[in-house]
Amino acid sequence: MKILALSGSIRANSYNTALVKTLQKLNSDVEVYEELAELPIFNPDLDIYTLEEDNSPKKVVEFRAKIREADVFVISTPEYAHQISGVLKNALDWLVSSDCIVAKPTVVISASTSAMGGDKAHAQLVALLKVISQNILEDASLIVTCVNKKIDSNGTVVDKDLRKELETLLEKIKR
Template identity: 55%
Template sequence: MKILAISGSLREKSYNKAILQALNDMDSSINIYEDLGNLPFFNPDINNHTLEKDDSPLLVQELRKNIAFSDAIIISTPEYAFEISGVLKNALDWLVSSAEIVNKPVAVISASTSAMGGDKANEVLVKLIKVLTGTINEKLILTVPKANRKIDDKGHIVDKVLLKELNILLNELKSTIKRKNNKFN
């Protein structure tokens, strides 16, 4: 089982990165994507791909391959002005015209220092995943309010409730992968 994790934050001590690292610590089949900030800005003129060949920029090709070869995706995003980050939106724009996310299980997490936990960004991201026709359900959606009280300065999750919620989300994602695989086998 291979799961790709993408943080929508480029910040070194990001709460969203810490959440993905905690999930990786729970399950080594989770691979954290590191090139979000290196992707070129989306431009339809250089988005050159067909089902047979992809002549898009190399980092875009690699992102698509990483997603294609994963059984599922976890995206954790901060909230900026009630939206997802620009770098995350840019990455998702590169996927609109391709089919890597189609029917792929996707878990959506938003973490914020606010009491709302980035709920607006979470809603935006869920809508985008639905546009990309990823498989998502309510059990694969999590908001993390007051993340600064749940994750310490070293990036360790110190809140037992959050650890339990992440474990539940991860188990649901694995169950969704198994159901999908059984359906297509």
């Protein structure tokens, strides 16, 4: 089973990136997509996609191909001003016209330093995904509160409960 995991934060010491990298450590079937910042700014003029061919920018074509090849797509989002990040929204805009995410089982994680865990960005992301995808695995979703107390400065998950939650998430994906 191929699992593609994407962090919606491009910050060097991002907790969301640490989470998707931990999923990869727990399960070698997980590939972490690390080119979010290299996707061009969404422009429908450049979104030259038909079911027969994709003449959109190279990074976009590659991004769509990675999602298409994956059995499951996992997105971990930060929350900025109660919203998902701009870079994540940009990436998702490139998926709207493509069929790559329509039937893809997709898991949403949010992680924030706040006690709410980015719940508003989480809800926003689920709502957005429901527009472009028909297969959100809501049962496997995760909201990580006070994430800075659960992941150390090396990006290691030190909180036992969070580690267990990540293991459970992977088990639910595999069911």
